[in-house]
Every structure is written in structure tokens, then in C-alpha cells.
Amino acid sequence: xxxxxxxxxxxxxxxxTTYDTNVFGVVRVTHAFLPLLEASDAPVVVNVGSGxxxxxxxxxxxxxxxxxxxxxxxxxxxxxxxxxxxxxxAFPAIRFNAxxxxxxxxxxxxxxxxxxxxxxxxxxxxxxxxxxxxxxxxFFDRTGPVVW
Numbered sequence: 001x002x003x004x005x006x007x008x009x010x011x012x013x014x015x016x017t018t019y020d021t022n023v024f025g026v027v028r029v030t031h032a033f034l035p036l037l038e039a040s041d042a043p044v045v046v047n048v049g050s051g052x053x054x055x056x057x058x059x060x061x062x063x064x065x066x067x068x069x070x071x072x073x074x075x076x077x078x079x080x081x082x083x084x085x086x087x088x089x090a091f092p093a094i095r096f097n098a099x100x101x102x103x104x105x106x107x108x109x110x111x112x113x114x115x116x117x118x119x120x121x122x123x124x125x126x127x128x129x130x131x132x133x134x135x136x137x138x139f140f141d142r143t144g145p146v147v148w
Contacts, residue, residue, distance in 0.1 A: 001108055002073035010071045022076035026083060037094050046127045047084045049098040049139060053077025054148040064103055081139045081148055088137030095134050099123045100141040 003014035026047055037043040051057040052074045057065040068074070081098045088096040104120030105113035113120070123142050127134075139146045 002070050002076070004070070007069055007071045015072045015075075018072035018076050019079070022073070023079045023083065026080060030087060034091075038091070042132055043094040044128055044130060044134075045084075045087070045094060045096045046124055047080055047096070047098045048124065049080050049084075049100050050074075050077040051100045051102070051141070051146065053079075053081055054100070054139075054146055056147040078148070084139070085137045092136070093132075095130055095132070095136045097127050097130075097135060097137070098139045099127050100139065100146055102141055 002018040003010055005014065030045065033045075037045065050073075051063070051065045052068055052070065053076070054065065055078070057063045058068070058074065060066055084096050084098040087094070101120035101123060102115050103109070103113040104115040104117060105111040106117070106120070119142070123140055127140060139148050
């Protein structure tokens with residue numbers, strides 16, 4: 001979840017730690033698996049983003065995301081969506097998508113989320129199950145494409 005500090009107190013080291021997991025970690029894993037993905041008959045990659053990475057959601061006072069200010073975590077999730085889009089363009093035979101599971105009750109948020117684990121994983125499983133003519137390069141939640 002990042003450093004959990006006010007924006008003005010977040011350091012470069014805090015940003016590096018969060019990005020190492022949420023951005024660079026994804027690149028490392030994707031790079032390692034690209035040969036297997038390219039050899040697959042129906043390769044799919046689902047990156048777990050967040051509505052907190054959506055400029056649209058974090059700018060809308062009616063959304064829960066508007067009320068969360070986390071420089072490192074939120075920006076890392078925005079970067080993850082762009083990384084997903086870039087992989088999709090570079091590897092058109094592989095379906096790359098990012099998903100927002102929504103505010104799901106997990107250890108990450110002290111189980112304060114308004115959705116169950118089953119509801120949160122619905123979009124992950126759905127996107128992991130697409131076939132070769134499914135969408136690629138997008139950002140989705142349970143209701144469909146997410147504006148980011």
C-alpha cells in the first residue's frame with residue numbers, strides 16, 4: 001500500500017519501494033514469462049491495478065478514490081495501467097489487461113472494503129478467462145472499462 005505518509009513527507013526512497021513492487025516487479029515477472037506466453041495458444045496477462053490509479057476516479061468527489069491521497073501507491077497503479085497498455089501494443093498476440101477489483105475487504109485495507117473477496121476477484125477471473133479475440137490494453141472493473 002506504500003508508505004502511508006502525507007504527500008509532502010513521501011521520499012524518493014518511499015517511491016522506489018512502492019514502485020519496485022507495483023511497477024518494476026510486474027516488468028520483471030512479465031519479462032521472465034514472455035517466452036512462455038509467446039509459446040502459448042491463448043496467452044493472457046491480468047495486472048491488478050486500482051481505481052486509485054485512475055485520474056478520473058480520484059478527481060470525482062462522489063467516488064471513494066477521491067478521498068485517498070497516496071502519492072506512491074496511487075501513482076504506481078497509474079503507471080501499471082500504462083505498462084499494461086504498452087505491453088499490449090508490443091505483443092498483440094498476448095491479451096494484456098489491467099483490472100480494478102474495487103474496494104474489497106482484504107488485509108491491505110484492514111478488511112474495511114465494501115466488497116467480498118468473491119466480488120473483488122470476479123473481474124480478475126473474468127479477464128484471465130478471455131480468449132484470443134478478447135480485449136487487450138484496457139483497464140476494467142466489474143462494470144466494464146474504467147476511465148483512467
